[in-house]
Amino acid sequence: MKTIKRMTVVAAGAAILCATGLATAGTASADDGKGPYATCDLSIWDVCTTLYYNSNLQGSHTSFFGSDEDFANDKFMSSGAGKGQGVKNNAASAHYWMRGGETGYRGVIYYNSNWKGPCDAIAENASANRLHNTYNENASTTFGTSVFWDGCYLFN
Incomplete structure (x- = not known):
């Protein structure tokens, strides 16, 4: 029973982490990529x-x-x-x-x-x-x- 309970907690934690990651990825992909940024990286933009x-x-x-x-x-x-x-x-x-x-x-x-x-x-x-x-x-x-x-x- 303890093993099933632990697996449930681990699975719930993993689901939360995945959901958080997906939400963050969605926000990042909506960015136009033009800034602002802390530094200029001219290997990306001219x-x-x-x-x-x-x-x-x-x-x-x-x-x-x-x-x-x-x-x-x-x-x-x-x-x-x-x-x-x-x-x-x-x-x-x-x-x-x-x-x-x-x-x-x-x-x-x-x-x-x-x-x-x-x-x-x-x-x-x-x-x-x-x-x-x-x-x-x-x-x-x-x-x-x-x-x-x-x-x-x-x-x-």
Whole structure:
């Protein structure tokens, strides 16, 4: 009887673990995979914009492998000052990473959600040690050619 009882407890525990794993897997598969992440992995994506909590690329940071129309639910993820804080209206500096031979693209950070308002545009593999138009006032990001960054403050 004790053996059957133990097997029932073990089976119930395994079922809970499997259900938890499946629920987590379902959530992960719904992710678009474009971030935010703690680091840039250019072996996966060709472009990446990293936002830092402090000036001079210091403090906690978070990376985006594409566009994000609203930072409302994004957090600074790496270790350092600002870890766990919301990204929206808290980024002070940024770096735009790009691999490959394409030119003419910039990482663009906007003051408002939905890629609106004043903006800062960072050249390929360059940094903005202190954002100009969006210093601690930033809500969205994208990347692209001059159509996206016309009128932005340019970092080279």
